[in-house]
Amino acid sequence: xxxxxxxxxxxxxxxxxxxxxxxxxxxxxxxxxxxxxxxxxxxxxxxxxxxxxxxxxxxxxxxxxxxxxxxxxxxxxxxxxxxxxxxxxxxxxxxxxxxxxxxxxxxxxxxxxxxxxxxxxxxxxxxxxxxxxxxxxxxxxxxxxxxxxxxxxxxxxxxxxxxxxxxxxxxxxxxxxxxxxxxxxxxxxxxxxxxxxxxxxxxxxxxxxxxxxxxxxxxxxxxxxxxxxxxxxxxxxxxxxxxxxxxxxxxxxxxxxxxxxxxxxxxxxxxxxxxxxxxxx
Amino acid sequence: xxxxxxxxxxxxxxxxxxxxxxxxxxxxxxxxxxxxxxxxxxxxxxxxxxxxxxxxxxxxxxxxxxxxxxxxxxxxxxxxxxxxxxxxxxxxxxxxxxxxxxxxxxxxxxxxxxxxxxxxxxxxxxxxxxxxxxxxxxxxxxxxxxxxxxxxxxxxxxxxxxxxxxxxxxxxxxxxxxxxxxxxxxxxxxxxxxxxxxxxxxxxxxxxxxxxxxxxxxxxxxxxxxxxxxxxxxxxxxxxxxxxxxxxxxxxxxx
Numbered sequence: 100x101x102x103x104x105x106x107x108x109x110x111x112x113x114x115x116x117x118x119x120x121x122x123x124x125x126x127x128x129x130x131x132x133x134x135x136x137x138x139x140x141x142x143x144x145x146x147x148x149x150x151x152x153x154x155x156x157x158x159x160x161x162x163x164x165x166x167x168x169x170x171x172x173x174x175x176x177x178x179x180x181x182x183x184x185x186x187x188x189x190x191x192x193x194x195x196x197x198x199x200x201x202x203x204x205x206x207x208x209x210x211x212x213x214x215x216x217x218x219x220x221x222x223x224x225x226x227x228x229x230x231x232x233x234x235x236x237x238x239x240x241x242x243x244x245x246x247x248x249x250x251x252x253x254x255x256x257x258x259x260x261x262x263x264x265x266x267x268x269x270x271x272x273x274x275x276x277x278x279x280x281x282x283x284x285x286x287x288x289x290x291x292x293x294x295x296x297x298x299x300x301x302x303x304x305x306x307x308x309x310x311x312x313x314x315x316x317x318x319x320x321x322x323x324x325x326x327x328x329x330x331x332x333x334x335x336x337x338x339x340x341x342x343x344x345x346x347x348x349x350x351x352x353x354x355x356x357x358x359x360x361x362x363x364x365x366x367x368x369x370x371x372x373x374x375x376x377x378x379x380x
Numbered sequence: 381x382x383x384x385x386x387x388x389x390x391x392x393x394x395x396x397x398x399x400x401x402x403x404x405x406x407x408x409x410x411x412x413x414x415x416x417x418x419x420x421x422x423x424x425x426x427x428x429x430x431x432x433x434x435x436x437x438x439x440x441x442x443x444x445x446x447x448x449x450x451x452x453x454x455x456x457x458x459x460x461x462x463x464x465x466x467x468x469x470x471x472x473x474x475x476x477x478x479x480x481x482x483x484x485x486x487x488x489x490x491x492x493x494x495x496x497x498x499x500x501x502x503x504x505x506x507x508x509x510x511x512x513x514x515x516x517x518x519x520x521x522x523x524x525x526x527x528x529x530x531x532x533x534x535x536x537x538x539x540x541x542x543x544x545x546x547x548x549x550x551x552x553x554x555x556x557x558x559x560x561x562x563x564x565x566x567x568x569x570x571x572x573x574x575x576x577x578x579x580x581x582x583x584x585x586x587x588x589x590x591x592x593x594x595x596x597x598x599x600x601x602x603x604x605x606x607x608x609x610x611x612x613x614x615x616x617x618x619x620x621x622x623x624x625x626x627x628x629x630x631x632x633x634x635x
Contacts, residue, residue, distance in 0.1 A: 365485075
């Protein structure tokens with residue numbers, strides 16, 4: 100059904116952007132599936148048990164996830180590279196475990212009754228987030244994020260506080276993942292903890308990485324392709340996951356930096372003959 | 381009352397050791413308003429460690445650092461940069477995948493101090509103009525849209541200095557700016573440094589190159605094995621027997 104495609108592609112685009120926002124400041128997050136779960140459950144409880152309107156509940160759950168992200172991220176973002184990644188994996192795993200143990204939201208049985216998401220909610224969300232990222236990509240803030248991603252040490256000696264910048268990005272990424280999770284849950288009606296396993300987080304990262312993370316257009320393209328590919332190879336029956344895996348491997352072999360690998364400069368003066376800007380790969 | 385003391389940076393009894401190995405032993409010195417202070421010494425004398433402790437990369441074990449009268453000993457790098465201490469690195473650290481112009485723009489204090497507000501900054505052309513003017517002074521304006529990583533060595537060094545100046549610092553610390561440069565490049569660098577001088581309150585240059593230091597520095601401090609062994613006018617200091625001895629002990633005495 101076309102409505103399903105719009106909602107699932109849109110939710111996945113926002114999820115891919117939520118990883119992209121965190122990656123802007125150089126941290127790779129495998130926690131976004133967990134933040135999505137927080138969004139789904141917190142907003143679900145608010146609408147089903149307390150009668151909140153969907154959009155308000157989605158925003159509240161986003162803020163909750165953002166705060167949890169900042170609290171969990173503060174110790175994590177002081178560590179670097181592979182350790183930071185492991186901490187984000189830990190966040191995703193613990194969120195799932197905590198939800199499973201809370202009977203109030205149905206434990207491992209899951210939680211139901213959420214309704215109200217229309218394709219317009221999702222299209223609006225994609226538009227808002229995309230607009231914000233477009234504004235960002237031409238602003239001085241983009242350069243500050245790029246500087247932290249390129250070299251924290253030189254960023255710090257220019258007066259940029261790398262931890263503050265990374266933490267803010269982590270919080271915003273968590274917020275976006277949770278809002279996407281809210282809309283997702285209110286479309287599916289019923290969610291259960293096993294939907295939010297670590298594999299989900301890995302997939303969200305794959306959306307962004309396959310699309311390319313050097314500009315804002317890569318993640319949505321990656322998300323759209325990865326969401327629709329399993330549908331297009333539906334006829335292959337039992338070979339479907341295999342075909343999906345082959346597509347991922349091929350993409351990584353052909354475009355190791357993602358489909359759209361180039362970075363767009365935040366500002367450019369009139370290009371003088373002979374001083375063509377070189378594109379990075 | 382003297383609100384602005386004569387010394388911009390005042391270092392008192394600064395010590396730092398790494399696993400029992402003393403890198404800085406009770407270093408005290410002042411950087412005075414308007415001067416270029418040269419910091420010399422053979423390899424391993426502790427010059428780079430000194431710069432790194434001053435700029436908050438390593439915490440000091442003992443001693444105090446005062447900048448414009450304020451105790452800044454325990455502040456992190458970014459806070460020191462915001463107060464007006466800029467630096468360059470011995471192994472040039474540019475944002476290599478960003479353009480030359482972006483490298484300068486990123487250092488502008490209005491944006492750095494309030495990153496979130498910079499999302500809505502208006503009249504950005506003003507900043508681009510200021511950055512371009514700075515690049516013109518450093519003969520990099522025609523390459524402003526190049527990626528910083530594609531610059532030649534001498535150009536990269538000039539860009540790093542230009543970027544440090546973009547934040548309008550009071551004090552600039554240059555860590556071995558002539559390292560790896562040939563004679564002609566070193567000479568050009570000297571011109572660059574002289575040109576930067578009027579944009580700053582004071583400058584500290586860590587350098588091996590004796591000829592360059594003789595030509596540039598108003599005052600010299602010589603270090604050896606973590607100690608300060610001499611301080612004064614370049615001509616006098618370089619004639620002192622213990623300085624000559626410290627330098628003859630290495631292969632740096634190419635005068």
